[in-house]
Amino acid sequence: MADHSDLRLKHLCSQPASQPEDKLAPDQQSIELEPLAPELAAVNGGLSRRSFLSGLGATGLLAGAAPMVVAAPATAATLAPPAQETTAGNLTLTLNINGKDYTLRNLDPRATLLDTLRERLLLSGTKKGCDHGQCGACTVHVNGRRVNSCLSFAVMHQGDQITTIEGLGQPDNLHPMQAAFVEHDGYQCGYCTSGQIMSAAALLKEPIGPSDEDIKHAMAGNICRCGAYTNIVAAVRQVRQLRA
Amino acid sequence: MQTFEYVKPQTVERALTTPLPSRFIAGGTTLVDLMKLTVETPPVLVDINSLPLASIDKLPSGGLRIGALVRNSDLAWHPDVQSSYAVLSQAILSGASPQLRNMATTGGNLLQRTRCAYFRDPNAGTPGGYGCNKRTPGTGCAALEGFHRTHAILGTSDHCIATHPSDMCVAMAALEAVIHLEGPKGKRELPIAEFHKLPGDTPHIENALEPGELITQVDLPKPIEGARSAYLKLRDRASYEFALASAAVVAKVEGGRIQYVRIAMGGVGTKPWRSHEAEAALNGKPATAANFRAAAEAALATAHPRTDNAFKVELAKRCLVRTLKLATA
Numbered sequence: 001m002a003d004h005s006d007l008r009l010k011h012l013c014s015q016p017a018s019q020p021e022d023k024l025a026p027d028q029q030s031i032e033l034e035p036l037a038p039e040l041a042a043v044n045g046g047l048s049r050r051s052f053l054s055g056l057g058a059t060g061l062l063a064g065a066a067p068m069v070v071a072a073p074a075t076a077a078t079l080a081p082p083a084q085e086t087t088a089g090n091l092t093l094t095l096n097i098n099g100k101d102y103t104l105r106n107l108d109p110r111a112t113l114l115d116t117l118r119e120r121l122l123l124s125g126t127k128k129g130c131d132h133g134q135c136g137a138c139t140v141h142v143n144g145r146r147v148n149s150c151l152s153f154a155v156m157h158q159g160d161q162i163t164t165i166e167g168l169g170q171p172d173n174l175h176p177m178q179a180a181f182v183e184h185d186g187y188q189c190g191y192c193t194s195g196q197i198m199s200a201a202a203l204l205k206e207p208i209g210p211s212d213e214d215i216k217h218a219m220a221g222n223i224c225r226c227g228a229y230t231n232i233v234a235a236v237r238q239v240r241q242l243r244a
Numbered sequence: 245m246q247t248f249e250y251v252k253p254q255t256v257e258r259a260l261t262t263p264l265p266s267r268f269i270a271g272g273t274t275l276v277d278l279m280k281l282t283v284e285t286p287p288v289l290v291d292i293n294s295l296p297l298a299s300i301d302k303l304p305s306g307g308l309r310i311g312a313l314v315r316n317s318d319l320a321w322h323p324d325v326q327s328s329y330a331v332l333s334q335a336i337l338s339g340a341s342p343q344l345r346n347m348a349t350t351g352g353n354l355l356q357r358t359r360c361a362y363f364r365d366p367n368a369g370t371p372g373g374y375g376c377n378k379r380t381p382g383t384g385c386a387a388l389e390g391f392h393r394t395h396a397i398l399g400t401s402d403h404c405i406a407t408h409p410s411d412m413c414v415a416m417a418a419l420e421a422v423i424h425l426e427g428p429k430g431k432r433e434l435p436i437a438e439f440h441k442l443p444g445d446t447p448h449i450e451n452a453l454e455p456g457e458l459i460t461q462v463d464l465p466k467p468i469e470g471a472r473s474a475y476l477k478l479r480d481r482a483s484y485e486f487a488l489a490s491a492a493v494v495a496k497v498e499g500g501r502i503q504y505v506r507i508a509m510g511g512v513g514t515k516p517w518r519s520h521e522a523e524a525a526l527n528g529k530p531a532t533a534a535n536f537r538a539a540a541e542a543a544l545a546t547a548h549p550r551t552d553n554a555f556k557v558e559l560a561k562r563c564l565v566r567t568l569k570l571a572t573a
Contacts, residue, residue, distance in 0.1 A: 145346045151276045220483035221341025
């Protein structure tokens with residue numbers, strides 16, 4: 001079965017890797033491929049809902065081509081970054097994320113921590129809601145404290161320990177806050193949820209008062225359009241009580 | 245967002261030798277927000293997070309020295325601040341969100357910029373965009389006849405009615421904080437009352453910083469023996485929203501009379517609004533509701549409301565009365 005992993009990455013390339021001489025204009029978006037979640041490529045021969053949908057990016061829909069047809073069989077080599085460096089940035093940076101070091105080359109200084117996590121490192125568990133620090137969907141931990149990753153440049157975090165939702169827990173090893181959200185149905189669409197959980201997990205180490213009002217005030221930086229607030233507070237309350 | 249050169253000096257000395265124009269960045273909660281809107285377009289960003297300015301120390305005088313890089317949350321939770329400068333802790337905790345408070349710094353909060361929607365519009369002050377004298381002097385003020393429900397009623401001019409949004413600054417004004425600066429020409433200090441500027445006909449000049457100057461610390465004077473303090477913030481939501489009106493009060497009552505009082509207001513002024521008028525109306529007077537109300541009338545006597553923010557006049561008065569009650573209860 002043909003490896004569909006290049007389909008997932010295809011929309012991220014402004015041009016196929018076979019034309020390394022072409023350069024992108026400085027203002028063209030260009031994302032260097034550093035597939036740091038190679039396990040995604042291994043599952044189902046690289047085909048997942050996520051890869052299918054990301055293959056239906058602008059090029060897929062507009063081209064009208066059947067998105068599942070693969071031009072050439074992919075090999076492991078197609079997961080490597082293109083030979084020609086074509087990004088607009090000029091920084092090299094090492095970020096420590098979930099206990100692992102990732103070296104990023106040709107990083108644009110304007111790249112926020114949020115965009116770097118999602119688009120460069122393919123750690124898409126952290127979400128972009130408002131991109132202006134007003135919704136909390138982008139909440140991650142930097143050195144154990146909750147922050148809005150949309151309002152910080154990646155380049156400022158060399159030397160910091162960053163934790164994302166992917167690092168908080170895994171399906172077979174949930175953080176107690178994740179388990180409590182599941183138990184109390186603390187979500188509906190799920191988009192705010194990773195930010196809610198990261199925020200709630202961090203507040204366990206903050207000097208927050210004991211009441212539900214205190215929890216609500218401490219969670220005020222995470223908004224939920226679906227209105228799952230009551231259950232979110234219940235989840236947080238439970239974890240706090242268990243730790244009391 | 246316009247691109248920039250990024251530097252991260254390890255000493256204050258090196259930070260001060262960065263060629264201008266440049267912007268210091270610490271938490272980034274104001275700067276990155278405004279850079280995304282192209283309201284701020286610094287060609288050089290100087291990351292000051294490595295500078296040794298993040299401690300809180302007691303001063304020999306009995307006051308408190310707060311480093312410019314102390315995070316807002318750390319400042320609010322500090323035991324000395326909670327016990328001796330409660331109004332500051334309450335004010336900080338009423339502002340922004342926990343995530344923002346973990347990023348924002350003392351120095352950055354002093355330099356927070358207005359939330360006026362016209363000022364924040366990417367095209368304001370440019371040909372074809374909304375007039376904004378703060379963005380580009382001489383282009384007018386779209387808020388005067390536009391949406392100004394959240395704008396200021398005190399300290400305004402025909403050039404600008406933008407509200408100063410900070411809670412921390414209001415508490416620091418009531419505490420009479422002193423701001424320490426260091427720049428290419430050396431060190432100096434300013435009372436907070438002189439740090440923020442009224443718009444007048446130069447709304448693009450918001451504070452007393454000279455080019456290249458860095459805020460290094462903020463000193464709080466020795467707490468007043470026997471005084472109590474309180475901060476009250478009134479707004480459209482119970483959290484995560486700027487003030488429509490707020491008040492910071494430090495007061496000492498002895499024998500039923502006010503022996504010491506400092507009053508500052510937020511959400512209503514173009515700068516953190518220290519109210520000498522209200523203080524004068526209360527000094528030595530009995531701590532009664534009637535006198536509180538008289539002080540509030542004095543505080544708002546020079547208010548210049550416009551159509552959509554006229555409600556703030558009465559709201560601010562009641563806010564001050566309630567805060568005085570809280571601080572003297």
